[in-house]
Amino acid sequence: MVVGRYNRNRMLGLEDDSSQWVTGTKDMMRVAVKYFENLFTASDLGGDDRVIGLVEKRISRNMNEKLLQKFTKDDTWLAVKSMAPLKAPGSYGFCIDEAQGAFILGRQISDNTLIAYEVIHFLKMKKKGKHGNFALKLDLSKAYDRVERDFLARILSRLGFHQDCFGDTSAEGVCSVRNILKDYELVLGQKINLGKSLIYFGANVGEAIRSSIIDIMGVKRETNPEKYLSLPMMVGRKKRWAFSNFADHFRKRIAGWSFRYLSMGGKEVFIKVVLQALPIYIMQCFALLKTFCHQLEGILNKFWWANNKTSKGIHWSTWSALCLPKVYGGMGFRDLCLFNKALLAKQNDPWIRGPGNGRLLVHSMDINWTIVDQFLNDESDTWKKEVIYRLFDDKQARCILNIPLAGSGSSDMLVWWHDASGEYSVKSGYRSLLTNVIQQTVTTGHTIENYKNIFTSIWDLQIPAKMKIHLWSLFKNYVPHFLNLVQRRLHVDSSYVQDSSFYKTKGLSRVTKRNVLWRPPKSGVIKLNFDASFASNTNFFISAVLARDSVGQIMGACSYPLLDVANTFVAEARACEKALCFALDMGFRKVVLEGDSLKVIKKLNSNIVDRFVLSPISQHIQVLAGSFEEVTYLFVPREANKAAHELAMVGRNRKLPCFWVEEAPLSVIEAVESDRYEWFHRC
Known part of the structure; x- marks a missing residue:
């Protein structure tokens, strides 16, 4: 392997300045030394006073005094500790400036692609008007090597360097752009690579003017710009043609790997980490055709079900089924169409x-x-x-x-x-879109909702991933037994018959549940269990509050209807709000609020100010909590909140505000007595 790598990386010859090919060791050394001498030797600078004079001085005396102070041990320690392990410093760091197009919160390198795409679109569509425009794409020769350090030393004494890159097709505009580029080369030492630079004209620019500008600028003319930052510049109606190269690259990326010794667990990781990440760069800028997304998904599906030795295999399920979350019987892969929408949604709020x-x-x-x-x-x-x-x-x-x-x-x-x-976030946007798909799947008669506990127990097993996937395949009936092969009209040996009763076993749906009990509060504290019954079709919900003391006796209860509620989380938050209002009316001083909505309880226990939809309600709850001596928020599973849930069901039937003091409806009393019995007679 070492010898093979040496032979591949060995240079057999070099081309010198006169385009002559040299192979001797001494001649190659001479060409290399000359090349790097020219590259790193400072060029003869012209007068850069005019350019320096355009830069405004922004650094004050006080700022200089702070900058010139000696660094202390604490300063160094604070600077190092404030840096993330794999990130550059923040706004006060060494290499990130707010004028950059990337590495800034809220900005991406793909934003430059969108800007360039809009510019080219404008030039192509503007077919009228006296004044035309052009776009100039410049290529710098060895941009990171050809930097004049003396010029940088002078420019650092100033703050801010701006270069105007817009141009019109008048002779004055073209000469202005040319002079700017020459000054740039002169003072900074950079070199514009005219052989790779391109110019694109607006549709209303005449042919004579185009030829004149090309002669002045000395660059090549581009009639159909193909790519910028590896993305197509013009898409138009031929979207399939514009992204066809990417599909080929996608196939080659899979073919370039050796999967002979890759297990199903390894395939899962490879798809999620590598293959699904390839289209992200394109999808965050363009709305891809569904047919193109399905084409990529077909490649992924073929790879997932293919046999590692023969690269062939039976496709036991569609890609859309594999994209369901694991608790719903899928593998948690991405639906590329939905993920494309989630990425593009960042451009619209x-x-x-x-x-x-x-x-x-x-x-x-x-x-x-x-x-x-x-x-x-x-x-x-x-x-x-x-x-x-x-x-x-x-x-x-x-x-x-x-x-x-x-x-x-x-x-x-x-x-x-x-x-x-x-x-x-893209994650939350994709989750929202996928949730809608899951709800539609469940409502169309599928029973995957009934098997969530089984799938959860499979993926929670502490065994290798390939064994979990094998159990998943068995339960989903994705195995080549006799019946499946016959249904797919595949040739099978009639003497081979496998009992498929395993897949019809109903006992698999039995999952042992942990017994969770309602727990009474400590002496002197009142526990208020709250719940909400929500009807999504009418945006109507009933909040229910049940107050009990340290021995489990009912101190009071209420149910209250409200309209125009967005979702279950808002309904649960409103129920908690009603619980505090009820506690104030009853005169309780020390209370525990207990509900079965984990998201609501987490929000109430957090002091973080954010833009969550529950923030206005939680802030009002915190104001109400100031009227009590002690307020605690606890989360319990639905099994330990069944009495409050029963009260919500009763209130849903009545549809009117109801209040009880030291009593409750009969069905609620039965649930309360059941909670008391289970707690005081627990093992």
């Missing part, structure tokens, strides 16, 4: 969800309604329904009414509903 892509669909324009505050009732902190329904489309009106409000005086903010931080 609509205020409200639903029709119109976030744009407000109004029935009529009215200048009297200009700010959101005008749609609120000051006294009750609720939406003005009649005004909203009069001005907006019905679906968007319901979306607006679903936005939770709180009377805590919190500031307005834009919120992403599907993530606890309130900030959009």
Whole structure:
């Protein structure tokens, strides 16, 4: 292996400045030394005073005094500890500037591609007008090696260096661009590679003007720019043609690996870590055709089911089935169409969800309604329904009414509903899209929801990944036994018959559940269990609150209906809010609030200020909590909250506010007594 690598990396010859090929060792050394001498030797600088004079001086005396102070041990330690292990320093670091197009929070290198794409599109579509435009793509020869250190030393005494790169097709505009490039080469030592630089003209630029500009600039003319930063510059209607090279590269990437000794567990890791990451760079800029995404998914599916020795195999399932989460019977692979949408969603941040892509669909324009505050009732902190329904489309009106409000005086903010931080991320966007697919799959008659516990128990086993995948294949009936081969009309030996009763065994659905009990509070503390019964089709929910003392006796209960609730998380948060209001009315001083919504409880126990949709409600809850001596928030599974759940079911049937003191409906009393018995008679 070492000898083979030596032979592959061995240089047999070099080409000198006169395009002569030399092979001798001494001649090759001479060519190499001369090349690097020319590369690293400082060039004869011209007068750079004019360029330096354009840079404004920004560093004050106080700033210099701070910069010239000697570094202490604490300064060094603080700087090192503030750096992430694999990242450069932040805004006060050594190499990141806010003017950069990448390495800044909220910016990506692909943003440059989008800008270039829009520029080329503008030039192509502008076919009228007296003034034309052109775009100039420059290539720097050895950009990181040809840097004049003397010029950098002078420029560092100033702050900010700006270069204007826009150009029009007038003779004056072209000469201005040419002079800027010459000054750039002169003072910085860089060299423009005219052989690789290109110019692209607008559609309204005449042929005579184009030829004149090419003669002045000395660059090549580009009529159909293909790629910039490895992405196509012009896509148009031929999207399949524009990305065909990527599909070929995708196949070659798989073919270039040796999978002879790769297990199914290794395949899973390779798909998720390597193959699924390849299209991300393209998908974050362009909306790919579904057929193209399905083509890539077909390549992945073939690789997953292929036999490592023959590279062939039976495709036991579609790629869409493999993209389901593991608890739903899939492998957790990515649906490329959905992931493409999640990536592109970072370019758009609509205020409200639903029709119109976030744009407000109004029935009529009215200048009297200009700010959101005008749609609120000051006294009750609720939406003005009649005004909203009069001005907006019905679906968007319901979306607006679903936005939770709180009377805590919190500031307005834009919120992403599907993530606890309130900030959009590709992960949360993809999860939201995939959840919709899962819900549609479940409602169409599939029973995968019934097997979540079984799949969870399989993937939680402490065994090698290939064995987990084999168990998954057995349960999904993805094995070549006699019946499956016959159904697929494959040739099988009739003497081979395998009992497939394993796949019909109902006993597999039996999963032992951990017995979780309701626990009474300590003496002197009242525990309030809260729950919400939510009807998504009407956005109507019932909040239920059940108060018990340290011996499990009922101290009080209430159920309260509310309309225009966005989702179950908001419903649970509102139920917690009602629990505190009920505790205030009952005069409780030390309380424990217990619910079965982990996300709500985590939010209440966190002091982080974020843009989560529950933030206004949680802030109001914190204000209410200030009226108590002691407030604790606890999470319990649904099994330990069944009494509050039963109360919510009762309130859902009544649909009116109901209150009880030291009593409750009969079915709730039975659930409470069951909790008491199980706790005080536990083993």
